[in-house]
Amino acid sequence: MKLSAFMYSVRQGLKNIWRNKIFSLASVATMICCIMMFGIFYAIVANMNHVVQEAEQGVAVVVYFDEGTTEEQVAAIGDQIRAKTDIVSEVEYVSAEEAWIEFVGDYFKDNPELASGFEQDNPLANSNHYSIYLNDVAKQDELVKEIEQMEGVQRVDSNQMVADVLSDFNAVLGYFSMGIVVLLLAVAVFLISNTVAVGISVRKNEISIMKLIGATDFFVRAPFVIEGVVIGLVGSLLPITILYFIYKQVVQFVEMRFGFLTGIISFLPAGQIFGVLLPVGLLIGIGIGFLGSFLTIRKHLRV
Amino acid sequence: MIRMEHVSKAYTTGNPAVNDITLEINQGEFVFIIGNSGAGKTTLFKLLLKELEPTSGTITVAGQDLGAMKRREIPKFRRNIGCVFQDFRLLQDRNLYDNIAFAQYVIEENPRVIKRAVPAALASVGLAEKYKALPSELSGGEQQRVALARALVNKPQLLMADEPTGNLDPQNAWEIMKLLEKINEDGTTVLVVTHNREIVDAMKKRVIMLEEGKIVSDVSEGGYSHEA
Structure with a gap:
């Protein structure tokens, strides 16, 4: 044309x-x-x-450790978890002290003097943990099972229902x-x-x-x-x-x-x-x- | 120019509309095709334009065998033929200039050529000064003259008119016929389908008469009076 x-x-x-x-x-x-x-x-x-x-990114899997687990072991567990880049987006370590401060912030917000009595004796001494945030909540179950097998891991908390x-x-x-x-x-x-x-x-x-x-x-x-x-x-x-x-x-x-x-x-x-x-x-x-x-x-x- | 050999066209029901027609029309001839309604005139017309395919027989127009023609070759073929119809078939929504320019654009003519050819075509039918008018503002006779100008602007070898005077009063009908005669004198083959007795009788041209799809008479310088 x-x-x-x-x-x-x-x-x-x-x-x-x-x-x-x-x-x-x-x-x-x-x-x-x-x-x-x-x-x-x-x-x-x-x-x-x-x-x-x-919302998915806000869902965390929390990993607690056996009593007496050394810092090196904890770090090794952290490295293993971080290696799963396809599922894990972020791994956050919360020490016992941080856990206590967070707890006080949540529950003794109005009268912090009540919490001061525990200062020398952290009631959450064994509560150091990893908070793990995921890319894909559909794979949460799979991840939890894997972490449970790792040495030094006492238990893994997760909210399967929210994930599902x-x-x-x-x-x-x-x-x-x-x-x-x-x-x-x-x-x-x-x-x-x-x-x-x-x-x-x-x-x-x-x-x-x-x-x-x-x-x-x-x-x-x-x-x-x-x-x-x-x-x-x-x-x-x-x-x-x-x-x-x-x-x-x-x-x-x-x-x-x-x-x-x-x-x-x-x-x-x-x-x-x-x-x-x-x-x-x-x-x-x-x-x-x-x-x-x-x-x-x-x-x-x-x- | 036109050669038909044993051409028949049957529709699904009833008698064939065109039945075993053989005829030859030479370059430069002026031919009337007459007959009553249902005699097969319009079917013949459509066969020549390859709007319809014959059931049997061969048709050659302007040296081209229509039976062997491919679909995509039809447009080029039709550019050799100018057509005029009883109902004018002008585009009502554009003025005369655009109606005629349309025919030139359709054949992908150069715009510079179009600018010259369109006024010339309008002038040849005596409507040069009305180029801005819409078809609805014209009389029937004027509209048919525009249709003629459109058919001629592409300089066809063959002009075919299907009942061109069917909607016109006698005076306008005569004007159209005079124009057709002049076009014929300039070398274009003209084929007119009509049942206007007066005109056919007066013009003394070749007359082919159809009846029930067959040619019943073919007389040079004939008229309706030759009717059996």
């Missing part, structure tokens, strides 16, 4: 959008709804994922979000293809004239496809831009109004969400616009 013919197709595609204002508006509106839903959904899922991940709930929740969230995304895309493709089909039936006359004059299939298709791509572009750029501002406002609002939540929920920054959402949304929008118009016009081109 010559450049001049291509430019003509681009111009015709843009003019067609204007000529069929109602139809174009309907298509853009459909697209906006789909991308908007997709965007909102993505923002929610990404944040939930984020919260779960944070979190990892199950994570998996469910994954499947659920995948399902919704597939459903949304299917709906979008269906709606766009329907709207394009309506547009084509309105312009059957024009298409048949083009074919009789001797237009190639490519030439007949090009304006429709360009139209679809432009509608896809507008229909995805617009909702994502709107969402960007809404998201910032919502995050700000929640953090201001429900300050007590900030300890439990921390939102992902808008930049991080939209760094993914913008390219993916545009790709989906343009992709649906292109495929929807291309496939539909192909089906209707048998003149």
Whole structure:
């Protein structure tokens, strides 16, 4: 195709959008709804994922040692645990003194003088331990069993239920979000293809004239496809831009109004969400616009 | 220009619409095809454009065997043929200039050529000054003249008109016919499907008459009066 013919197709595609204002508006509106839903959904899922991940990192496995275990042995156990980089994200050593200070902070906060009597005789003398934070709570059980086998380890405390709930929740969230995304895309493709089909039936006359004059299939298709791509572009750029501002406002609002939540929920920054959402949304929008118009016009081109 | 040999076209039910037609039309001829509704005129027209495939027989148009033509070769083939229809088939949403320029863009003509050719084509049908008008602002006769200009702007070897005067009053019908005659005198082969008795009688051109899908008469300088 010559450049001049291509430019003509681009111009015709843009003019067609204007000529069929109602139809174009309907298509853009459909697209906006789909991308908007997709965007909102993505923002929610990404944040939930984020919260779960944070919660996972807060789950600790605590390792206590046999009485009389030397510092070298304790250090060796620590090294063995640290070596499991695929499961372990952080290992923290808490000495008996630190454990006591922490305990006092937690339970004698209001009257520290009660705790002063124990200063010479640490009641938690044997409570030096490792707090281990995990990358992946699903593997907690496996890790606990391994550490229990190590020499000098007296016992391993873990909260298997929290770990199970979190990892199950994570998996469910994954499947659920995948399902919704597939459903949304299917709906979008269906709606766009329907709207394009309506547009084509309105312009059957024009298409048949083009074919009789001797237009190639490519030439007949090009304006429709360009139209679809432009509608896809507008229909995805617009909702994502709107969402960007809404998201910032919502995050700000929640953090201001429900300050007590900030300890439990921390939102992902808008930049991080939209760094993914913008390219993916545009790709989906343009992709649906292109495929929807291309496939539909192909089906209707048998003149 | 056109050669049909034993061409038949049958639809799924009923008698064949075109039944064993053999005819030859030479370059530069002016030919009327007449007959009642259902005689097979429109089917013949569509066969020549390769809008329909014949059930049997061979069709050659402008030196090309339509049966051997691939689908992707059809657009190039149709560029040799200008078409005019009873219902004009103009694009209602654009002005006359764009309607005719459209035909040139379709064949991927150079924009500089288009800028010259479109006013010339409009002038040749006497509508040069109305280039900005929309088809709906024109009379039927004027619309058909625009359709003619569009058919001619690509300089086809063959012009085919399907009932071009069917929607026009006698005076406008005559104007269209005069234009067709002039186009023919400039060297284009013209094929007109019609049942306008007066015009056919008056113009004294070759007349092919169809009846139930068969050629029942083929007379040079004929007319409806040759009817049996």
